[in-house]
Amino acid sequence: MPIKVESGVKGRLDPPFLFAAGGLLVMGSIAMLSAANPLPYYAQIVTRHSFAVIAGIAALVLGLSFNYQVFQDQAKVVYGLIFALLSAVLVAGSTHKGHRSWFDLPFFSFQPAELARIALILVTAAFLDARARRIREFSTVLLAFGLAAPWMILIVKQPDFSTMLTFIPILIGMLFCAGADIIHLLALMGYGLVTGMMPLLFTYCQVNYPQPTPGTLPYLILQTSRMGTATVVVLVGASLLCLGAWRLSIWLRMQARSVFFIAVPIILAAGMLSGIVINSRLKSYQRNRFVAYVAPQADIQGAAYHVHQSQIAIGSGGLLGKGLFSGTQSQLGFLPERHTDFIYAVVGEEMGFAGTTVILGLYLLLIWRIVTIARTARDRYGYLVCCGLAVMFGFEFVLNVGMCVGLLPVAGIPLPLISYGGSSLVITLWSLGIVANIYSRRYALL
Amino acid sequence: MIQGHQPLHDRLSIMWNLVLWSGVALLIRLFQLQLYQNVEYNELALHNSTQMIYQTAPRGRIYDRNGLALATSQPAFSLIYLPPKVKEKADLKPLAAALSKQLGQDPEALLETLQEAVREQTALRLAENLPRQTYFRLKEIETIYPGIDLIEEARRYYPLGRFASHLIGYMGKIDIQSYKQLKNQGYRVDARIGKLGIEKIFEKVLRGRDGGIRMVVDAQGRLKRRLGSFKWETGSNIHLTIDAAMQSAADEGLRKSLTGRGAVVAIDPRNGAILALSSTPDFEPNQLLSSDPEVVKSAKAGLDWNNRAISGVYPPGSAFKLIVSAAGLNEGRLNTQDTIFCPGYFELGKNIFLCWNHKGHKRVDWWQGLAQSCDVFFYHLGLKVGGDLIERYETAFGLGRKTSIPGFEHWEKSGHLFGPQTRKTAGRGWWEGDSVNLAIGQGELLVTPIQLAVMMSAIANKGTLYRPNYIDRIEYADGRPAYEQKPEKLGTVALKDSTWATLQAGMALVVSSGTGISARISGLDVRGKTGTAQNSGGDDHAWFVAYGARPGEPSAVAVAVLVENGGHGASVAAPIARNIILAAYHLEDKGGRIIPSTGTLSIPIPATPMRAGPGPAVRTL
Secondary structure (H helix, E strand, O other), rough: OOOOOOOOOHOOOHHOOOOOOOOHHHHHHHHHHHHOOOOHHHHHHHHHHHHOOOOOOOHHHHHHHHHOOHHHHHHHHHHHHHHHHHHHHHHHHHHEOOEEEEOOOOOOOEEEEHHHHOOOHHHHHHHHHOOOOHOOOHHHHHHHHHHHHHHHHHHHHHHHHHHHHHHHHHHHHHHHHHHOOOOHHHHHHHHHHHHHHHHHHHHHHHHEEEEOOOOHHHHHHHHHHOOOOHHHHHHHHHHHHHHHHHHHHOOOOOOOOOHHHHHHHHHHHHHHHHHHHHHHHHHHHHHHHHHHHOOOOOOOOOOHHHHHHHHHHHHOOOOOOOOOOOOOOEEEOOOOOOOOHHHHHHHHHHHHHHHHHHHHHHHHHHHHHHHHHHHHHHOOHHHHHHHEEEEEHHHHHHHHHHHHHHOOOOOOOOOOOOOHHHHHHHHHHHHHHHHHHHHHHHOOOO | OOOOHHHHHHHHHHHHHHHHHHHHHHHHHHHHHHHHHHHHHHHHHHHHHEEEEEEEEOOOOOOOOOOEEEEEEEEEEEEEEEOOOOOOOOOOHHHHHHHHHHHHHOOHHHHHHHHHHHHHOOOOEEEEEEEEHHHHHHHHHHHHOEEEEEEEEEEEEOOOOOHHHHHHHHHEEEHHHOOOOHHOOOOOOEEEEOHHHHHHHHHHHOEEEEEEEEEEEOOOOEEEEEEEEEOOOOOOOEEEOOOOHHHHHHHHHHHHOOOEEEEEEEEEOOOOOOEEEEEEEEOOHHHHHHHHHHHHHHHHOOOOOHHHHHHEEEHHHHHEEEEEEEHHHHHOOOOOOHHHHHHOOEOOOOOOEOOOOOOOOOOOOOOHHHHHHHHHHHHHHHHHHHHHHHHHHHOOOOOOOOOOOOOOOOOOOOOEEEOOHHHHHOOOOOOOOHEEEEEEOOOOEEEHHHHHHHHHHHOOOOOOOOOOOOOEEOOOOOOOEEEEOOOOOOEEOOOOOHHHHHHHHHHHHHHHOOOOHHHHOOOEEEEEEEEEEEOOOOEEEEEEEEEEOOOOOOOOEEEEEEOOOOOOHHHHHHHHHHHHHHHOOEEEEEEEEEEEEOOOOOOOOOOOOOOOOOOOOOOOO
16 A cells, blocks of 8 residues: 655644634534523633633644654553543532542542443543454453442442442443454343333333332332332343244254353343333433433423423524524523523524534534544544544434434433533543544554 | 455344434424424414413493593503413412512412412412502512512592492402302403493493403413513493582582481482482492402402482381372362361271371361471371372382382382272282371381382472483593383373472472571472371381472482481471572572582593503413
8 A cells, every 4th residue: 555645734733623623613613602691600611611622722733743653652541540530530529510530729629430331432542542452252242341340439429429320331342343242242231221121111010100009000000119129020031032933943953153142131130120220220410311211291390391492492493583582481490401501502593404404414524533543543542532432422312412412311411512511612622632643643653 | 344244234234224214203303393383383382382361451431410520441460370381389378478468468378379370370460559669569569579570450440439330330359159150251260340230230341341451471481571461441431420419519518417228319400310329338440449458358348339319218207298299189179278187196996096186286288287297287188189099199100119210120119009099909908007107108008218219309390200210421531322221101190280380389389488498499380298107126217308409490300318216307408408498599598698619529630541561361362
């Protein structure tokens, strides 16, 4: 393969990538400053945001300026540092709205979990690169999760369920891109899916059948959620069913692998049990999000209020929007969390379909460039870091926008680069600096 | 690029496609929300962010026949509460506590109203008719608590206060039943509505149509800015046939009378127009609209809703002797010169009927009998004329039948006829003793004051029974006529001319030298008849029925005065009637001298219709 050596800034930087990042930063700043306008502490927000933009650009330059491979070499140090930070915040962090997630520093507050998201990608990429030869073993999958588990536990302790939630798709996505066995990943996702579906199913039954008649399916399901005899009966029943199916397949001389008939019930049972445990530990506001998703009409003023108002904001924006600072939903306070989680709804209301499409397009461009940079990366580590970041941006973007337009449940995940949040912005731009770094070193020999 | 990554790149492509197609799905959803369903969501956003502030239209005014305002509108301040649009569990208690201090209302009741406003998502009035000093103190609260707004609106005001209150009626808060029936006519849950009398009967005419301002509100219910408005339409004005001076004379006369309970009806015999309609105890309608709940409570506590003028039934007593005389004269059974001897009592079989004058009137003819109201003379006459004939005349003069004064159908009573036919219908017999009782207006005979007023005007105009009416005309707010009242006949009493002449002459004698002398007015031709009606309820009811005229002119006023348990008609009821007749001819009695009246009612009337501020807000659209 002929190697074309380019020199100078043009060859070292990827213009579409920087355009996408810059465009999102500009669009985000405009939307955020408009959305936060009616707030009493607006001046403080403007100052903090300006500071964050400057610091973020500096962080991007920082990410770009030294070889990204240092994170691979020093993965253990990174791992320990993050572990220390996450532990420290539980002890010395300050509490906002019941979450002990922040370090209050002289000029800004810093959220270690934000840093942990990027660090997770850097550390996991190093791990997967090291396990390249044994990538198809199930142990690799388990170890990858095992590595992340202490961080996740520390983050859930804060409690910051939403950030922890983003770890799972990042891990699965990176494992997938690293070449892990699809069967293993499917098993894992099946487990995750069952776990996630359980609270949804229980909530659905609770809302629609407040007083189920004994003997019916909803009654059985609700009984199961109480972790009693019914749970055991369902588990044993499911296992016997699978055993029967196995014997049947042998009797029919089907060419099926026995492992399926062991794995499937184990996955189902494990998913169900952890789902039941999670269901019983849900906080009321989390429960309400489930309710809002499965039955939006149940309480339009309560749990589903946010999503409803967000849809009104976006829908009423029309083609070109109502103009900046002129959205009735955002400026008059009907839209909750308007400068953070629901910023996309403000864009929809004030900049219309044009604004939402531009942000959507810029996001797809950004992710596409990250994916392309992954392909051109000079080493597997760079490739994996880009994959991890692409998955992270993709997941957060789809989940946040999906929530704003009412397609996905409320997860409390902000939209990177657009939502207000100083430490998030700085760290996100730093991670983009790393991507740019990977691009700029695509031909470097070492 | 490193070699051997191809399969991994395929996997990356799968991931990328996943993101890309999710993006496409989101794009489709955005298209659906923002372009396809845009109109629908626009409406929802508008519903969220705007609130209709209704402006109560100034109610139509009520005038007397000379253009004096009896009911008008006055600017006043009301306190309304616009609940927040977001159903945050806002703590309303501090607000209720702060308000209760300023308004002097019970904090519990205030809290309940606030909670209702939040529950129903409508604006509610917390207080109205607020005095100016409270206004400034509340302005302070307005800045602290979102949702509290002070608005200026037109309030009903009765310049004369306690005046014809049973006729004009009063305004009050709409009750829940009426609200349910009327809400599609634009009534709101905190609307004021006519509760009695003309205010109730002509509610639709007086009300007009409310205006509104569309305001932008934020999620806490704070008013932000004005979007647009539509103007209210003032209600129509009603001009009554009531004469304020006569009405005042009637109201005051009754209030100052012995028992303070009674009724007056004065009618123009030429067309049936009611000049005064009074019933006491009356009430002060302004108090019923007060912002102070204590005032309203105490005003309501002593209230007597009974409009005695049309729904009080009483035996007519000696006033009925006019009918008996008319029957006797017209049927030729009475020779005015014939005399009887009154020893002070009358024997019929084993029964003894007393004359009111126990000493007896000695020898009296009809003239003296009527003038002195000799019962014994009429006992004789009653037997001579007979129950059947008397009953026929009683019916002819409209007794026992509602006068059908418009609008008061539900309140008006028909009284009770007394005579052989009525008895027969009821399956009972008639005895001579009944005729004797009937002859002096006792027994089972019951009449309302308005019936006697109609009877009197028929005697004054020689036979025409007009439907009593109190509306002169109705005009739209801009002065265009909406309705004009024409006299309506209920019937005619066809009597011989000589009968009318004799009857009227007899009544003149009653006033000039008989029992009705205290109604005499020099220079005016007053004719009447007293009545002192015995009843089972206590002291006698005092009656005086009369009409007055300038000499040689047709009578312009017929009046019936009743003072419940007042005793003698001559001393209690006749002076009241006299004052009313004086007022009818714009005269007054100054120490026995009759002079043209100088004093008009000195009540300040606002010259121009008031400017209505934003009225109370009620519901979002």
